[in-house]
Amino acid sequence: MTRQLSGLRAWLVQRLSALYIGLFVLVASLALAFDRPVTFAQWRSALAHPAVSTTVLLFFAALFVHAWVGIRDIVLDYARSAAWRLGLLVFVGFSLLLMSAWVGRILLEVAK
């Protein structure tokens, strides 16, 4: 997994995902500031809207990829042995995959 996200590719992925995340956070903050859903029905229907659920799904995808590159940098900087590096990267990678599946299920359930 790390070979596919090494060097320039990881750098690019981190920057591109950062741009999308930044834009999403900006738009979402404005939307919540000016049109906050107050009831459960409003909240759920807001997220059920196809444009919203798609951009939210992409947001999480970008977020998890961005987090992977960042945490990998930290692990590579501070983990002292190859065993620790491999163990930590596998653990983090697996956690991110689990969370991706979790978020996917959440949004799928809302879209019904």
Added chain:
Amino acid sequence: MSERKQRPVFQGLWHLDYPATALISIAHRITGMLLFLLLPPVIYLFELSLADEAGFRQALSWLELSPLRLLLFVGLWALVLHLFAGIRLLLLDIDVGVSFLSARRSAIVVNAAVAVVTLAIGGALFL
């Protein structure tokens, strides 16, 4: 490997002078780590709030409890700092503000902006 153990290591990290650029750099890394650790509870709250009416109210009421409200505030501070410091880094990537003085100035600007926005969020959450 044994030669490495005999080499001296500087332990006095607390005694060094750190410019704004160094502080913002490590803060960017630390907040990134913190945000990562906050992901599971955040996703859990997200799921809970969407499950049903009771879940929605439960999620909101949990965020009213003082310790969780404080954690929310810390999380939002971390997000703001990581985001603003990240924007500074993206600008540096396209060669904006790379000179020594501009880099230090932009670090100070980011710190000030983070403080302002965090205070505003704190006001909104706690007042």
